[in-house]
Amino acid sequence: MRVGVLTGGGDCPGLNAVIRGIVRKGVQEYGFDFTGFRDGWRGPLEGDTVRLDIPAVRGILPRGGTILGSSRTNPLKTEGGVDRVKRNLAENEVDALVVIGGEDTLGVAAELSAHHGVPCVGVPKTIDNDLSATDYTFGFDTAVNIATEAIDRLHTTAESHMRVLVVEVMGRHAGWIALHSGLAGGANVILIPEQRFDLDQVCAWVESRFKIRYAPIVVVAEGAMPLDGDLVLKDGTLDSFGHVRLSGIGEWLAKQIEKRTGKEARTTVLGHVQRGGTPSAFDRWLATRFGLHAIEAVRDGDFGTMVALRGTDIVRVPIGDATARIKTVDPALYQEAGVFFG
């Protein structure tokens, strides 16, 4: 049996650990052969393959990124895309595909598996942790650790100068990274996309912190937005979906806080630092186990399914479950964190 593997969408620490787990178990326990496809769905679409065997996966466990490359290519949106994928799989004698990716990448796998006779097993991937079918996705823990370390560092410098420090973290539609790193880092304000924030309230928290001679740390997800729509219209720009957005929310927020409170404010934008580099131990463990269980699903012929974490168990769920709806932060959970604000 020959199994194809591809990684799509934004990269996450742990992708290589998944690939290694798949290949080690597939070769050693099941005697499978493997073909790597380059750059997500572009690989099968264009027949761009790469050797994938035991030597190819040596030493990749601790490395960020993906040895297979990634892209956002979508064969469903490409004329004749499905047929080209099927033809290239046939030409490479690939019997099944393991597809590692987020909503879009897995959506293609669900469609091809259900309606086009392409046997796929999915592995969920999103740094934002916003897939509803799994407790956690790999990469998220690494991102939270990196953001938390940054917040740790900011505390001392904030207090030496009694300045507001704003940290912009990832999270366009879900505030998991902001919530977890803000809580773990002891932030004084956490702002998430799920709940529009009141600038007056933010400034009140900032000022109450100064009153006890401590300097505030504000963690803001990149997709957070103020309540006041006029502010957004004034400073925002249209994104590719036609929504008005504030790009550079961290910088924008620092300026608003300076203007309203008269306190100096500085910004840190962590950007891609959060998604690069070596995965945390938790992410390596989760990603490795995802890989081992995905290839087990292939062996079982259990196609159209995806591996997922439930408690400490790896289970299988229909791929569609992952892409049905985004997992956002529960208002009750956000409120629980509120005891630390201000």
Added chain:
Amino acid sequence: MRVGVLTGGGDCPGLNAVIRGIVRKGVQEYGFDFTGFRDGWRGPLEGDTVRLDIPAVRGILPRGGTILGSSRTNPLKTEGGVDRVKRNLAENEVDALVVIGGEDTLGVAAELSAHHGVPCVGVPKTIDNDLSATDYTFGFDTAVNIATEAIDRLHTTAESHMRVLVVEVMGRHAGWIALHSGLAGGANVILIPEQRFDLDQVCAWVESRFKIRYAPIVVVAEGAMPLDGDLVLKDGTLDSFGHVRLSGIGEWLAKQIEKRTGKEARTTVLGHVQRGGTPSAFDRWLATRFGLHAIEAVRDGDFGTMVALRGTDIVRVPIGDATARIKTVDPALYQEAGVFFG
């Protein structure tokens, strides 16, 4: 209402985060007062208290250890201990206790809560992650990260000199730290207390690794034991329970491997480095939430219970559940990791 707090047993990164969560929520949301007891059950036994209010918990979130101190004192094993505890709680006008600890410390809380009218809420703590009632305990993730980083560092030096490197990690009765860090670090052999190891098999794995020009890393839990009882009898010593044990299993194993394979072997003993210092983001998150939910249980008058992690939820379970049986590594899970051995 006045609530007492104590931390018992070995320390874990995250203890201070629990204490902070309890006090912040207790004071700000419920208007409770707090009394800290020093050094686990020694505090209530001897009436040794410490101020515990909002200023006392400022800045402790990222700090390892416990501001309350710890000990293994057991009032149930002290003559008149229960009465002394009750008298000291009454004298300090303490209405309820939050008890943060492992099997022994929580066992006292279960007994006092059930049969002596001392209202207790428990928070589970064990760096070894061997409590059956909760998916994870805080401190474990930090320990696994530290051990994984050590293994990462050993890979390059092992290969430069083609030496066997043995890493001894914590885990007297359960191999969770060895299993997780070994898997995350890409170890070539993982030995756990749950399954006696065959020295010949270990040496075979070591040699197969050298054959492909890689140097092996062996991760061994401190409580791991060889199959061959004669070896243990020869080199072991009696522990305090009357069991024959190999103290310094890492060093012992390195010598055995050298003798049998003729390859140089070196040992790293991480020791208390694994349980000290700043907690990982995951442990801070878990510990903080344990604290918030423990004080909520106190507010609800839900005594005799303990907080626990189930998936991503914090739930309450009877304290006795934590202490009923130790959670050891499932043989299936250990076998799953076996694909990476050798």
Added chain:
Amino acid sequence: MRVGVLTGGGDCPGLNAVIRGIVRKGVQEYGFDFTGFRDGWRGPLEGDTVRLDIPAVRGILPRGGTILGSSRTNPLKTEGGVDRVKRNLAENEVDALVVIGGEDTLGVAAELSAHHGVPCVGVPKTIDNDLSATDYTFGFDTAVNIATEAIDRLHTTAESHMRVLVVEVMGRHAGWIALHSGLAGGANVILIPEQRFDLDQVCAWVESRFKIRYAPIVVVAEGAMPLDGDLVLKDGTLDSFGHVRLSGIGEWLAKQIEKRTGKEARTTVLGHVQRGGTPSAFDRWLATRFGLHAIEAVRDGDFGTMVALRGTDIVRVPIGDATARIKTVDPALYQEAGVFFG
């Protein structure tokens, strides 16, 4: 003898280590008493003091920031400032001052020591490493390590998506942090304030990197500027010295590269993360030794001097030497690094 201590200017990891070194040696070996002054020169100016003894310096060695607080207050620019400082020192019975700070803070110490009978010993401090009298200043090594770790993380994500990643690091007038972290991190382009950059050259380096299927990392000091003055005039703003500057050079550069090369570019702005948190081992060592040697200079009555690092030795130089001229990156050193560009 009673010695005053103050820390001025921007904070640096290591300030607390200096303070601890001064106090431990001063009390234990020389029997001195100490008075801490709050917030740099504001302390002596307003008579704002804080207790400074052995218990006050316990546990501060690994902590960033400064327990004394900091400010940019300048008594020479305050009406009657010098007299107020002298009066407050007299009222607190302070016989000598140890002044820890950068160009401005030390400039005041030089003036007060030389012309106003205030016996001062200086300790140089600048995260940018741009003081000419000393090989290194503490805090710099920490900042370089943090920036290097960020660059390490960016490599894998850059290559997974074939994107340009721009990292903006500190350095308004000197490019030491950019040069050291860029070299240590394997950056493909390093831009420093000392040498205006040619955008076409930058884009050529970026494109040559893509040609070999690697993604470029560009490290840019916040004070770097393009050769093309028109670009600066178009997008720049006036700073407080009346110079036209590009604020947000990282973001600006990413946009220019995108426009000119057609490649996606993303930005990371590390900001105050570089100056906060625990100092590296080197910085703790240097800062501690600076403290020990500064108090030795006080004991020797060697006022008007400043401690400095020369090779592995701590020496004394006139305070004025530190402030005479800024130490910028030697063109030959920058050119040496050029072999790694592109």
Added chain:
Amino acid sequence: MRVGVLTGGGDCPGLNAVIRGIVRKGVQEYGFDFTGFRDGWRGPLEGDTVRLDIPAVRGILPRGGTILGSSRTNPLKTEGGVDRVKRNLAENEVDALVVIGGEDTLGVAAELSAHHGVPCVGVPKTIDNDLSATDYTFGFDTAVNIATEAIDRLHTTAESHMRVLVVEVMGRHAGWIALHSGLAGGANVILIPEQRFDLDQVCAWVESRFKIRYAPIVVVAEGAMPLDGDLVLKDGTLDSFGHVRLSGIGEWLAKQIEKRTGKEARTTVLGHVQRGGTPSAFDRWLATRFGLHAIEAVRDGDFGTMVALRGTDIVRVPIGDATARIKTVDPALYQEAGVFFG
């Protein structure tokens, strides 16, 4: 011109950075070709070579170990060794050698360069920092950082349980790692090979620490020895030089302290963790510059020399200077640190 490169002796973080610096500059600026020799002097002795060009050095900058492998093979102690080296160099058309290594490896280079017409340039390497000709060697800063982080972690756990924690660090003949990490980590006792320690004094320091309710951290270099020769004779073993040594000084010391003070003591043995893994930013900078300057020396035909760090400059010195005498810790420097003992 074709240049050979080899790395000998124990590995150090930074070896790969040196190799990369040599090759990048040699190829790009001077048009040299390169031949890598495997496993130190074994490579030229047995004609065991490896391809060494620009692609071979991509991505190795942050990686510990050495892509060339290492050994302690000495052609001067091998019958006909010198002739075999010369013949293999000739057969591979190698015109000059860059030799990266410590005392032994460089000693061979000095001899071959001076008396056998083999043109060598040396790069000094020792994790222990004990070469007299250079301010620092790469790898040392990394080791000190790792040991310091371990000490940081031990502080909190020591204090939670009021235990003595002993950390054994590298340093067989010189105490630089112990001294620097002990000072940077705030250790309460530092023991180095240069000065025999008095067990009674050590125990007095330990007890004085407990008296102020703090728990002591003892840092001990692996080569440290007690004053009392009888103790050594009783527990020691003969090393390969015929000297009686205490192997496992950390464990031995913990037991002695327990016996004499009645306090619990625990040991951490960092071992090879100190020499593996990614180099610190300082070590990457130093190693890279050593590489660039070594190949410049080759270009200049300046054979028999070695690069060295003096302040912030890289200079050239006769290779013999490195091997003339070991650089041990100056008693005055050790005494300076003594203010923090106890």
